[in-house]
Amino acid sequence: MPQNYVPIFLFIALIGVLLPVTLLAAKLVRPDNPSKAKLMPYECGIDPIDSARGRYTVRYYIVAILFVVFDVETIFLFPWAVKFKALGAFGLLEMLIFLLILVVGYIWIWKKGALEWV
Amino acid sequence: MAPITTLHYLVVAAALFVLGVVGVLTRRNVVVVLMSIELILNAVNLNLVAFSRIWGLQGQIFSIFVITDAAAEAAVGLGILIAFFRNKETVNVDEVDLLKW
Amino acid sequence: MTPSTLQTLPQGIEYVRILPEIVLSAFGIVIMLLDPLVDQRRSSRMLGTIALIGSLAAIAASQYQTQCPPGTAFWDMVRVDAFSIFFHIVVTTVTAVVILTSFEYMDVQQLHAGEYYALVLFGAVGMCLMSSAVELVLIFIALEISSISTYILAGYRRRVAISSESSVKYFLLGSFATAFFLYGVALMFGATGSTSIAKIGETLNAGPVPLLAYVAIALMFVGLGFKVAAAPFHIWTPDVYEGAPAPIVGFMSTAPKAAVFAVLLRVLFEAHAPGRLWLIWVVAALSMTLGNIGALVQDNIKRLLAYSSIAHAGYLLVAFAALPSSGIPAAMFYTAAYAAMNVGCFAVISHFASAGERRVTLEDYAGLGRRSPILAATLTLFLLSLIGIPITGGFFAKFYVFSAALQADLVGLTVIGVLNSAVGAYYYLRVIVMMYMREPREETPVAPIPFGLGAALAISGFATLYLGLLPGRVLEYARSAAALLR
Secondary structure, eight states: OGGGGHHHHHHHHHHHHHHHHHHHHHHHHSOOOOOHHHHSSOSSSSOOOSOTTSOOOHHHHHHHHHHHHHHHHGGGHHHHHHTHHHHHHHHHHHHHHHHHHHHHHHHHHHHHTTTOOO | OOOOOHHHHHHHHHHHHHHHHHHHHHOOBHHHHHHHHHHHHHHHHHHHHHHHHHHOTHHHHHHHHHHHHHHHHHHHHHHHHHHHHHHHSOOBGGGOOSSOO | OOHHHHTSOOOHHHHHTTHHHHHHHHHHHHHHHHTTTSOHHHHHHHHHHHHHHHHHHHHHHHHHHTTSOOEEETTTTEEESHHHHHHHHHHHHHHHHHHHHHHHHHHHHTOOOHHHHHHHHHHHHHHHHHHHBOBHHHHHHHHHHHHHHHHHHHTOSTTSHHHHHHHHHHHHHHHHHHHHHHHHHHHHHHHHSOOBHHHHHHHHHHSOOOHHHHHHHHHHHHHHHHHTTOTTSOTHHHHHHHHSOHHHHHHHTTHHHHHHHHHHHIIIIITTOTTHHHHHHHHHHHHHHHHHHHHHTOOBHHHHHHHHHHHHHHHHHHHHHSOHHHHHHHHHHHHHHHHHHHHHHHHHHHHHTTGGGOOOBTGGGTTHHHHOHHHHHHHHHHHHHHHTOTTSHHHHHHHHHHHHHHHTTOHHHHHHHHHHHHHHHHHHHHHHHHHHHSOOSOOSOOOOOOHHHHHHHHHHHHHHHHHHHOHHHHHHHHHHHHHHHO
C-alpha cells in the first residue's frame, strides 16, 4: 500500500533540508585556522611517508587471494557440523580427508614461500 | 501489498544475470569483467536458493558449492592476471592484443 | 540429504567406481608434496615419472572397473558403466601420452615441472569424473576441476607474454561460459525439481515440457559448446592454442573435449533434452564451416590445428543430431580417434618447436621430410587421419558419423559435412606438401627423438592405425555402451 511509504518520503525530504542547513551552520560558527599538522590524515602516530594512492607490493594480493581460498573452503564444514551426529564416523572420516587435502595445499604454499613477507 | 513470491527472486536473479552479461561484454577492465562474472554466479545462487523454496534443501547445498567454486575461480583468475600484468603492465582488455586472428 | 539416505553409507564397490579419480588425485597430491622438498634440478624427471606412473595406474584402474558390475555410487552421483569406462580410458591414455611428451618439453623450455604434472593429473580427475557423473552438480564441479587446471596450464610459460595472455583470455571466456552453464543448471533444477539426469529425463519425458527447461538446455548448451570449441562459441580457440604450451594444447584439445562430449551425450539423450535437434544442426554446420574456412588462411601450425579442432567439433556434433542408436557409438568412436590423432600431432609440434617455441610457422616445416624423416612421417600419418584417409582412424570416424546422419535422413547436414571435409583436406595437405616438396629453410639437424616422445608417438600412432584397420572391436564396445545409455 503506497500510503505506508509516506513516512519514508517525509524522512528523505527532511534529510534533504537538514543536511545542508547543519553543514552551513557549522561552517559559519566554527573557528577556521588549518595548519599542516591538522590536515594530515592522522594527527598522531607515525607520519605518512607516501601518497595513499601509491602501489602496494603484489605480496598483499597473493596473501589476500590465499586467504579467500582457505576462508571459503571452510564453508564445507558448515553442513557437516549441522548433520554431525547423523553422519557419524563416516562423515568425520570424509571431513578429515577433505581437511588433509587443504593442509597439503597449505604446506605447499608455505614451502613455496608464498607466505614469506619479502 | 502482495507477498514476496519465488517469482520475485527469480526476476531479481535474472536482472543480476543480465547485468553480469552486459558487464562482461562492455567493460574494459579485466578486474571489472571478473566481478561481472561473479555477479552471474550470484544470480545463480539466488536462483538456487529461491527454487529451494519449492523443491527442498538441495538447492541450498548446491549454492554452497557454487560459492566455493566462485572463490577458487576468482583466486586463479587474479593469479593469472598478476602473471599477465608482470609481462604487460596493463589490465585493460583492449590491450590484450598480442594474439590476433 | 534425507535421513533415509544417511543410513546407506557407501560400500566398498562404490569406491571402486571412482578408483581412477582417487588414484589420479593421490598421485597429484604426492607430486605437490614432493615438489618443494626435492632439488629443483633433478625434480623434473622424478616428478614426471611419478605422474606417468599415476596415469598408468589410472588406466589400470579403469580397466579394473570393467571387471566390476556397472552401477551407481555415492547416492546416485556417479554411474560407472561401459559408457563412462570408455571415456575414462580415453582421458587417462591421453594424460599418459601428454606426460610422456612433456618430459623433454619441460627441459627444453626450462619450465619448473612441479605444479605442471600435478595440474595435468588434477585436470584428468575432473575429466574422468565428468564422464561418469550423472548429477548436474557433480558435472559442474568436475567441469570446473578440469577447466581451472587447464586455465593455469595454458599460461604455464608465464615469462612469455603470449602464453599468459592466452591464459587470461581462456580464463575470462571460460568462466563466462561456466557461468552460463551454471545458470542453465539452476533453471533446470527449478523446472524439474531435480539435478539428477535420470530424474530430469523422467520428468521431461512424462509431462508437458515447461518453457524454463528449453531456456535451461539452451544455456547449458552454450556453456558446454564453449568448452568443446563449437561455433559460434569458438572465438577463444586459436588465440589460446597459439599461446599455450604445445603439449598442453594436445591435452586440452582432446581429453576435456572427450569428457564434455560425454556430458553432452548424457545431458542431451539421457535427459531427453527438448529442442535439441535444430540447436545441434545449426551449431554443427556453423562449426564445420567456420573452422575449415578459418584454417585455410593460417600460417601458424598451432592456429591451423585450432581451427581444425573447431571443424572436428562440428563433425562430431553431426553424430549428435543423428538417431541415438547409431549416433552415440559414432560420436564415441570419433572422440577416441580424434584424441589419438590430435594428441600425436601436438607431440610432434612440441618436439619440433624447440626452446621458446620458435618453430611453429608453416615455413619452419619446409623440408622436414629430409631433415627428420621419422618426425615428418608420423606427422603425415596424423594429418592424413585428420583429413579422413582410409586405413587411419579418422576415416572410420567420419564414415560412421556421416552414415549415422544419413540413417537419420539428415541429408543437408551430411552434404555440408562432406563438402567441408574436402575443404579441410586442402590445408592439411598444405602442411604435408610443405614438409616433403619444399627446400628446408635451415639445415640445422632436428634434435633426436628422446625416449618419452618416441613412446608418446608410438602410442598415438598405434591407436590411430588400430582404429583405422580394426575399428570393429571399439565400435562394438561403443554400441554396447550406448545401449546402456538409453
